[in-house]
Amino acid sequence: MISTWRERRASRRNSKKNIVKGDLNMSLTVPTHFRCPISLELMKDPVTLCTGITYDRQSIETWVEAGNKKCPVTNQVLRSLELIPNHAIRRMIQDWCVQNRNMGIERIPTPRIPISPFEVSEIFSRITKASRGVDQDGCRVLVEKINNLGKESERNKSCIVSNGSAKVFAAAFESFAASSIEKTTGILEDILSSLTWMFPIDAEAQSHLGSRASLRCMVWFLKCGGISGRRNAVLVLKELSALDQRHIDALAEIEDVIEPLFKLIKEPICPTATKSALLVTYYLVSSSPRHSQITSKFANLGLVPLLVENLVEGEKSVCEKALAILDTICSYAEGREKAYNHALTMPVLVKKLLRVSNLATEFAVSVVWKLCKNEKRDKGGVIVEALQVGAFQKLLLLLQVGCSERSKEKATELLKLLNLQRMKSECIDTVDFKELRRPI
Template identity: 30%
Template sequence: MMREKRRENLCVTVPTLFRCPISMDVMKSPVSLCTGVTYDRSSIEKWLSLGHNTCPATMQTLLSAHTTPNLNLRRLIHLWLSHPDSSPAPPSTSKRQIREVVKGAVNCDSLSKIVDFMKASEENLKFIAFSDDAVSKYVEFFGNCKEIEVCELIVELLDMILSENGAKERLNSLILKSGKDCLSSFLSVLREGSVKSKIKSARILESIAVDSESQRKIAEKEGILYGLYSLIAMEKDRLAIQAGLTALLAISTSRPVRKELILFGIVKTVGEILSSFDFSITVRAVIEKALGILETVATCTEGREAISEDEKCVVEIVKRLMKCSNVATEHGITVIWSVCCLSRDPTAQEKVTKVNGLTKVLLVMQSDCSAGTRQMCRELVKVLKSYGQVW
């Protein structure tokens, strides 16, 4: 039964749209999940902090726990709160008006109108996403943009259309194959933008790294690799770290890129991440990506040496086995196998043995793991048993 709000003895019906699906109260700070459902920020943050990884209304598994402020809805709620006895009949921007905005000058005001229009409904978002004039114009402007506020708004716009069919391929072509220097603008956002804008930039770069040529172009742009690395090394926000790790995984497909990451200190940074994050489901994606990066750098000699020598890395990997997810465990086994069996590094073997790694490996071998992981476990058991007898 719909709740009612009383003000000065007048019974006022609260529009369903304004209620948080969790608390059923009028939303103070409406934010939207990747599923498109909007909640009050305090309610959804509490839900996520309890370890849930689903959308409460749809029970869909969340691909990302990132929330986007629903500015249009917030304005409508504020308008209604000012005049609760009147029906909310907010002025909406028409498609004809938006076409005129697109044709006009590109600045913070016009871009804000476009972004608000897109946030208002799925139909509006698709209208912009499939508009060749709008997307190509803003990407072209982005390639020559020097104003960080404008760059951030264009990044927000591009991030919003990523989920639409064909958007990744289209943005790949517009950003990387058009001759425009969009990567410099992404670099500016990674250096000077807000944390949210940095996250969105990383997400776009990861999404357009669709093939080896794209990965190479992004990785070879001076400063981009370090900008993404800085997200995981300098930011404390979980979503920023996850976005940085995901983007680095997408473009770290060549040996030179991996060696550069090793020189940045990727192994030490990931070791710190593994030791500082808990075992809750909300950080599962971070742990999986962190171990995935270690598996990637462990394919080269320099990476295996750095992993063996790091104070925390090997120990934290062993602790994570069977604690996070099957994906994380298989990444972890591959890294341990690389340093203990492939490199036969006695330092790594000692660290694994000291934290009861042999028992952990035996447990993994008996679990529902892949055939390749099980074979690596067998080899690890032999090596660790031999080391244990000598030790």
Template identity: 35%
Template sequence: MPGSLEPLDIGVHIPYHFRCPISLELMCDPVTVCTGQTYDRSSIESWVGTGNTTCPVTRVPLSDFTLIPNHTLRRLIQEWCVANRSFGVERIPTPKQPAEPNLVRTLLSQASSGSAPFSLRVSALRRLRGLARDSDKNRSVIAALNAREILLSVVFADVVSQPSELNLESIAILSMFTLSEPECLYVASDPDRVCYLVNLLFHSSIDVRVNSAAVIENVVAGIRSPEFRTQISCSDGVFEGIVGILSYPVAYNRALKVGIKALFALCLVKQHRHKAVAAGAVEALIDRLAEFEKCDAERALATVELLCRFPSGCAAFASHALTVPLL
């Protein structure tokens, strides 16, 4: 990264005013605070995020935490990078600006308005999904505006009819957030809502299936009530749906990651582990073990260990042709 290059490494001196006063590195996204001082966005956000309330340079209290992009300085830094390309300096990219709260508020209002045209609501949700996908900062802005509660109401407004584009877009956004316990209980306490999510595990689109699995995992992991965890894990088809994601022929990294997290969360409920075994969970995990990233492989093995506490799980594990070669 350009910001990590030291002067001695590249044979050129980085101008003092191009360096962040906090990190002392080349700024990639310069922003100005209310005191008039400019910092790299990531550095000042970390400074404020750890509880500091003063300007690092002037020590004056920050009366306003708004960060204003310094476009002029950023363009000067980019020009300097280009001029010093021969010394190994890479041009800093133009950063995407965080979502404006007013824009997010408008999009949420449009998406949740029952009187708005269907196409407008879907369009608003797509824009929200794009913003949420862009950065953690955007997700923080969206979450701060009561988005999760609004999206849950959109998703479960009608759990009888076939899911519409409106529902699927809302679930796609929800899958990027961690739900609070009251929000998890809102889902888990209603069998129709749980059934709705489970049915989506068999949707024709693998993306829809993965998004639904992510929400299910979120709900199971976010509730402390053993009763509700048990209700979800005993839902007809839930294990088959999750195993189906893990067994999907062209499963991409997110599908595998979400699938194993959801399966592990469900298998923590002892009473229904036999359902996971019957759904082919052991075989699916062994088949995919070599494709998991390290942390997911560890979770997969922990899940297999839980399932092997049942005779049927042990039998499935012992009879798989890849068990010995992989382990």
């Protein structure tokens, strides 16, 4: 009796796998040879392995990418990983779908054949030839073709990127940038847009994009380009700055880069562009050879109050980057003076302690420490303000929950500075107790 019940249950479970639901009151059994041996579902893009077994492309690609080197059905070692489209089975499946459309079965679309490495290399060689000859129209057609192929599927995009697309597009960008930016703006913008989905870029691509002509062109887009051009330019600059110090040094030599970066932060066009602009700004003020002059220019433009205002409602990533820049700018007297003059500086800094992230807390402690330590002794206004907004209690809590040694030293020194002013400002006049009743 038990074995019979188990057999019936197993047969019901297996029969469900072979059914495609159409209308509410009808069901349809899928022919076995139309189902993928891996997913047991109707194949949408049937392909055949060297072992002669047909699978759905997505299922077998996932199987191979996981590191399996044998055929799932025959267990034979795969001598070749080439997937041959099985057009006969695909047409039979499509015909079967059409015949059963009255049961709610939709016809599977004819799949596009993925691009091959050979085809990618051929297009790249034509792009290289067109860019060297400054053939803007010819190159633009080829770049658009690569973009369309990349949008078709993740497999196409992976094939394009793995075959060196970044260095080809970077070299083309440098060629057109070196000729005439105004005359080749269209193709330059198309190439920049393509580069943003080809990250990370290799060393050869970096060398092309980090050239003086390429950097000047990207700065030109920051100043004069449209919304997409400015966004793509700052994304590429962020990628370059994060990869190599030499690119930061070269970018710092371009005088025109400061104002458009400031404008991107002040008048945001999208969150990604704002974060990238903040990151490039941080690299320029913290590690470029001309960091003191660059910091002075940013401070005079009004970057300090702008960063403070961004901290008020900024998300985690924005707050961390804004605090990092503030920490660097407040290392200079000019930057601290701008911070002293803004009414929200201390309240916002103290509010961000222990509320955003460990990294943001460390930067906030450092900024508060620099402002309090470097204030003129006869003033004491910033220290009093820090006390009034709860800095003393926040710093005590920070020492209790734990932080880095560097932050611990700064927090301890801050507590000493605050305590001196605290003893003066928190003295209580005995007249305040005149209404209290003494215990008997």
